[in-house]
Amino acid sequence: MVGSKKKFHAGWMTLAYIALIAVAICMIIPYIWMLSSSFKLNKDVFSFPMVWIPDNIRWQNYVDIWTRIPLGTFIMNTVKLSVIVTLLQLLTSSFAAYAFAKLRFRGRNLLFLSYIATIAIPWQAYMVPQFIMMRELGLNNTHLAIIFLQAFSAFGVFLMRQFYQGIPDELCEAARIDGLSEYGIWARLMLPLSKPALSTLTIFTFVTTWNDFLGPMIYLTKTELKTIQIGLRMFISQYSAEYGLIMAASVVSIIPVLIIFLALQKNFVQGVASSGIKG
Amino acid sequence: MQKETTLATGKSNKPFITRGMKDHLVAYSFIAPNFIGFALFTLVPMIFAIILAFVKWDGSNPMNYVGIDNFIRLIKDTTFHKALWNTVVYTIGVVPLTMACALALAILLNQKIVGRNFMRTAFFFPYVASLVAVAAVWNFIFSPTMGPINNLLHTITGIPIEDLPRWAADKDWAMFTVILFTVWKNMGYYMVIYLAGLQGVNPELYEAAELDGANGWKRFTNVTIPQLAPTTFFVLMILVINSFKVYDIFINLFAGADNQLNDSTRVLVYQIYNTAFRSLDYGYANAMALVLFLIVMGVTIVQFRGEKRYGQ
Secondary structure (H helix, E strand, O other), X not given: OHHHHHHHHHHHHHHHHHHHHHHHHHHHHHHHHHHHHOOOOHHHHOOOOOOXXXXXXXXXXXXXXXXXXXXXXXXXXXXXXXXXXXXXXXXXXXXXXXXXXXXXXXXXXXXXXXXXXXXXXXXXXXXXXHHHHHXXXXXXXXXXXHHHHXXXXXXXXXXXXXXXXXXXXXXXXXXXXXXXXXXXXXXXXXXXXXXXXXXXXXXXXXXXXXXXXXXXXXXXXOHHHOOHHHHHHHHHHXXXXXXXXXXXXXXXXXXXXXXXXXXXXXXXHHHHHHOOOOO | OHHHHHHHOOOOOOOHHHHHHHHHHHHHHHHHHHHHHHHXXXXXXXXXXXXXXXXXXXXXXXXXXXXXXXXXXXXXXXXXHHHHHHHHHHHHHHHHHHHHHHHHHHHHHOOOOOOHHHHHHHHHHHHHOOHHHHHHHHHHHOOOOOOHHHXXXXXXXXXXXXXXXXXXXXXXOHXXXXXXXXXXXXXXXXXXXXXXXXXXXXXXXXHHHHHOOOOHHHHHHHHHHHHOHHHHHHHHHHHHHHHHOOXXXXXXXXXXXXXXXXXXXXXXXXXXXXXHXXXXXXXXXXXXXXHHHHHHHHHHHHHHHHHXXXXX
């Protein structure tokens, strides 16, 4: 009886492995193809059967992309925007979330409700009036527009507040008795304790800003202001037959996100779990 | 809590009301940096959006109040209908497929599997990888005549390349291609949410079910599924909303240098974008945006009700 159960279990596990490995291959192959093609001449990119490691590794693609398009400018713009937005988001969200989770004040529920109520409203539903407003403020074709657009999200406040609610009130009370001010509690107690939530928010914000497409497309029409996404898109549509170069530029655009992701992913599952999906 | 705060600092001789006011000011100072930005760039445009839906405006000439004319136009606008329909078809394709894949992967990766962390990372990564880059790779891989997929299919099946699906370039296959791409790109994210949900399931429930003689499938339907109901509602909500907001995936898979989509691939947000920023028909674009808002709100309300019912 026990033996047959074990056999059943082993069979099931084999199936699980086969399924998982198949999915893993599907998930990873596009990147390998991208990487491999980025080292090829245009004429070799689509050779079939596929050559995974080209005989002549063409580093030249990675030299040419910097001169064919202002890729350096695009990357600098994107780094600048992503870093500023992420810092602002972390700072203001965790600050506001502390008040919502641990302080009592008049209008708390109403204010929090205004965040919650907007969390589900798609940005696309109010992007047009937002654009008109920004234009009136003279922010069209400035990076400030993108910063204002991304830095104050309801999502960030919600995520941090959920996490802070899991921290016992007694800890804050003890700190208060020890003479810490509310700002001190936030800085010395809440911030260090909320590292998982902060790294979740960092990943989300950084990656959202790095990968944002529609926002920069609306606001940044000058080439020197463009981010990597719309810059890359411009390049792909202008030189659609430069397969090798397109793949090299794509690899370059993915690397920073990969680094951030690998550096912080340990905290990620933990962060998502503690952000209180169950409400 | 406030009471305790007051007690704890009761040594000061100041009257309670001042103390309370100071507490309030401290609290507001925590909220202010975020709330000011949030109010200015989110709340105000949202209110402005409702007004704009009832005017005709090109952005430079004076606004004209036109009542519900924009909405009457919507009812007759066949291009808009097509965009709405495509969005609905896309949503119907993406949502169940993503949920099924995400849940299956989460359950598999919740077992003691060798290489579990690597796989989690690999499955999640497409969600964060630059869309423009991965869409470019997909377009190359699924290229109708040159791409490795069709060449491979040709080699395996012997069907001439001309008769194979033209994927993104084919109006009958375009929707299938974009659904497949979206599932590939996003399922890892929902898998992580499901994994988090699975970790919250009390292991004693499985032990109890096993003692009662429940087999694997029974444990799945009687323990896992009900225990995951709140997670599932959350995933469903986010998925439906995200599918209705789609724009960038379609542009990057289908559009040329002019960023235009045709009748078989145009979606709701594309229509809003084009009406506002190309035709400068701000009022009409906002009427469309209001439709998007109402759809998303409707979904959210239904889901919250469901969550209340099944969540406990």
